[in-house]
Amino acid sequence: MTAPAHARTSADLIRAEEPVLAHNYHPLPVVVARAEGAWVEDVEGRRYLDMLAGYSALNFGHRHPALIQAAHDQLDRLTLTSRAFHNDRLAEFAERLAALTGLDMVLPMNTGAEAVESGIKVARKWAYDVKGVPDGQATIVVAADNFHGRTTTIVSFSTDESARAGFGPFTPGFKIVPYNDLAALEEAVDETTAAVLIEPIQGEAGVIIPDAGYLTGVRELTRRKGCLFVADEIQSGLGRTGRTLAVEHESVVPDVLLLGKALGGGIVPVSAVVARREVMGVLGPGEHGSTFGGNPLAAAVGTAVVGLLETGEFQRRADELGLVLREGLEALRGRGVTGFRARGLWAGVDVDPALGTGREISERLMREGILVKDTHGSTIRLAPPLTVTADELRSALGTLEKVLEQAG
Structure with a gap:
């Protein structure tokens, strides 16, 4: 008998998908079970800051x-x-x-x-x-x-x-x-x-x-x-x-x-x-x-x-917090980040290919409690919910800095 989802580990659930789910995605190896605001939690209870927001489908955070x-x-x-x-x-x-x-x-x-x-x-x-x-x-x-x-x-x-x-x-x-x-x-x-x-x-x-x-x-x-x-x-x-x-x-x-x-x-x-x-x-x-x-x-x-x-609240938040995002990325330029493009709370970040592919950087960030997703080559995208706080953004950027330093 198949164990109920709440009793199965992330590894169990990932293995269970393999024979029955079409292979049209290559997700990061994290199994999300709960979420609120800018945070998600996996089946083992580990928490992650969601810096992808469902490719902008979650602009207002999880379960607003x-x-x-x-x-x-x-x-x-x-x-x-x-x-x-x-x-x-x-x-x-x-x-x-x-x-x-x-x-x-x-x-x-x-x-x-x-x-x-x-x-x-x-x-x-x-x-x-x-x-x-x-x-x-x-x-x-x-x-x-x-x-x-x-x-x-x-x-x-x-x-x-x-x-x-x-x-x-x-x-x-x-x-x-x-x-x-x-x-x-x-x-x-x-x-x-x-x-x-x-x-x-x-x-x-x-x-x-x-x-x-x-x-x-x-x-x-x-x-x-x-x-x-x-x-x-x-x-x-x-x-x-x-x-x-x-x-x-x-x-x-x-x-x-x-x-x-x-x-x-x-x-x-x-x-x-x-x-x-x-x-x-x-x-x-x-x-x-x-x-x-x-x-x-x-x-x-x-x-x-x-x-x-x-109300204009979320547009203002994206505009104001976008400055925090840009400042943090600018500080990483030449320190693992070769370039970036940002507008509001949305950025494409080019990582030095010598430090890893976008997929590899995403996996390292995941292990540190930050969820992002690669696009092409060594580029990752950042698109947190518009409910994210300045402190959460700075924490995520600090984690990116740590991961890049370790990769170097």
């Missing part, structure tokens, strides 16, 4: 009281109707999310990849119905080193071979240009272009922040060329960079905004496409949908998330 309360209250009332019927939570969620982002209409979905796929469909439909692109000829321009998800259409325009290899044939209709290169973008956009789809900050690539003026340039170019600007803020949005949206650092408003991760508060998967009315208005009944998209539980949690952001 307001979000847990919203979920509990809704669980006692109604969880799912499908979109065959209206529910009493959806209108408020859509109204407040649209107001928060400065856009008009909301298409609720579940996962980030679904939001991207939905945004692609909306952009193509707009190109045919409004711009007048001949049917079947619409193109979308994207950036190299992007990460928008792993569905078959999305990996068709990825430049990461680990995401693409073995999954063709690929979906046509995409042009790839270098990130942060307005001249290349200008050359790629033509009369068939439905949209330019980019991440305002490339997270999976190592928290790559474009030059000042790049986002403004993308906005100006897309307006001038008569195509849409679609911003994927699934990781960068909802407070992470010290603003509600990363595009706000350049006062840019895209035509279409893709949200996910933190929108579900770390409780349920919630994503959304938010757009100008004249863009989203191209969708008619039956042309797109989701049984779970906009379900009452998701709408209740999503509304509570919007409520937390409406």
